[in-house]
Amino acid sequence: MSPLTLTVDAPSHSYPIFIDTHLQAALARELAQYCSRKAAIVTNTTIAPLYLEQVQAACKTAGIDSFTIILPDGEAHKNWETLNLIFDGLLQNHAERSTTLIALGGGVIGDMVGFAAATYQRGAPFIQIPTTLLSQVDSSVGGKTAINHPLGKNMIGAFYQPQAVFIGLDSLKTLPEREFAAGMAEVIKYALLGDVEFLSYLENHMDAIQAQDAQALRHIIGHCCQMKADIVAEDEKEHGRRALLNLGHTFGHAIETEMGYGVWLHGEAVAAGMVLACRLSEQLGNISTADSQRAIDLIARAQLPVDAPTFAFATWLEHMQHDKKVVNGEMRFVALQQLGAAYMVKGITAADLRTVVPHA
Template identity: 65%
Template sequence: MQTVQVQAPSHSYDIVIGKNILNDFNLFAPHIGKKAAIVTNTTVAQWYLQPLVKLLQNNGIDAFSIILPDGEQHKNHESLNHIYDSLLANHADRKTTLIALGGGVIGDTVGYAAATYQRGVPLIQIPTTLLSQVDSSVGGKTAINHPRGKNMIGAFYQPKLVLADLNTLATLPEREFSAGMAEVIKYALLGDVAFLAWLEQHIAAIMQKDHTLLAQMIAHCCQMKADIVAQDETEQGIRAHLNLGHTFGHAIEAQMGYGNWLHGEAVAAGMVMAAELSQQLGYIGSDEIERVKNIIRAAHLPDTPPKFSEEEWLAHMRHDKKVDEGKMRFITLKNLGAAQIETLPDVNVLKNVLSKFTA
């Protein structure tokens, strides 16, 4: 078992990483109230809901469950209101703990519900996908999607605890595991070229879910994110680096319909596009782009985005959260392992990149 501490300005909390940790009530005890709502989806519920309900109830917690449909397309107001309705029906108060049991969609949606129900209730994140274990459950970004843009409605709200049980990865479909690897690769590209080399060395064993390597990898990503969140909790500066590939990726998700391309798949293709943009700006060369593509392919991820029109690309990107006073901003690579925020002085630079990926 490994522990990474997030020292956010609002409060500090632990990320606990290990095997069988969801069976240990002692990890929950300091952070949970007398009543708890476990929110999950139909897929995760069949594996992990009842054991968790039983664990909490056997230790005197009044625990009840809320089950949402599975999929990115359900990260919306309907799911959020279903959570609110269930909390009210079960007389949940401000001391009721919300437990997000699932992947990034559940974590983001439940996190936003926790931030807003009665102006804020305690939150515990239990990420069950690789993507959520290395990224979305950590750092307090919560949101739901709007038809015109991803994660447009949300809040910064830190959990009390994050429990990443490696056993949950055993039931994760291979496509979802690969999607999580996109966020792992992102950390390497934006801030740690030595970690990139480590990934390149061990990628085959990681894709076979070697638990020792997985624990090292997840802890490393969580530590990187914890260090960034400690500096910039509400994404005013360096935390924006974590959006490498996301401006392009969010456009892909919105255009293709949420859930048709998994978030990690869209981010993977988006990182290739960000690398292409970085080359257009004179920062990196073809060899670096090929290295990015190679590690993405090794993780069984797409290195080419779907093709749609320049107007469609630009329309989605103009709705991106990183737009600042009408100007589109991107995360580019000064070098592999060194990201920066870029406000494009000339939209033609972007159009040159998009021209490779337009229908």
């Protein structure tokens, strides 16, 4: 299967996404072009035993002097304390502004390393090597970087684009089933918000995707990356259309914050959040119950939760009022005009939400 190269034409700068069957092959061909002569490989305790040697070997072959920073694994560690471990490692190894930070891991690693790169000496280059499906189809592309705060997910961060993204389909072979399913939530999100034909593709090829058929994986990852690249080129800093990529996220982030970061995986919370977004869209008179059920059936086939947890309605509101889409104190939600077409809606009242979210 031939490699696939896409381009993100962000206003700040353009960069490539390399998608290959084997990560090692993509790195061998292209790494030297996008990495400085010194690099910090930042990964975590789970990924390091699996892929660190490959990246170290690629750096050595390319004549890149590398050192490694290994962080604890998990969403619970996406905070200031762990971010500071990256800065400690950079300073201890005399990293300069030109030193490239290489993010090797899933969305948590990518977000934290990107934020560290955005702020270390006021901006160092970085490269994304996403190893989970969720990070490959979404978080590694587009330059959103952040850490969590106890009161809200991804509330502290920066828009900062990488120099390149390297995706190896082989890295998904070591991914736990639950993590693979979590990534499918973001894949389904792209179909629901902007491409009903892609929705049909997912319905018709879900068995092949879950069996990790290489052609099916290449198609869905390439398609999602292209959709995101097109949106980022139009709206890099989420002033308009890019906000639609948050379909299900206002509800999902509330779930993550309330339940504890990492208790529900991000994709699991987004999946349940998309079901609530469908219910809201039904209530607005946009889509039918049958449309909602079509989305719910696909989410369930991807082994994702379709029922959000129940907690106090006031707690739902408190969490959602910390959402980044709140403008002038008014909550805004991504809803569906129809399957495959999303839009931003405001003017949603507490009474409206009370009929949508499960609450005590």
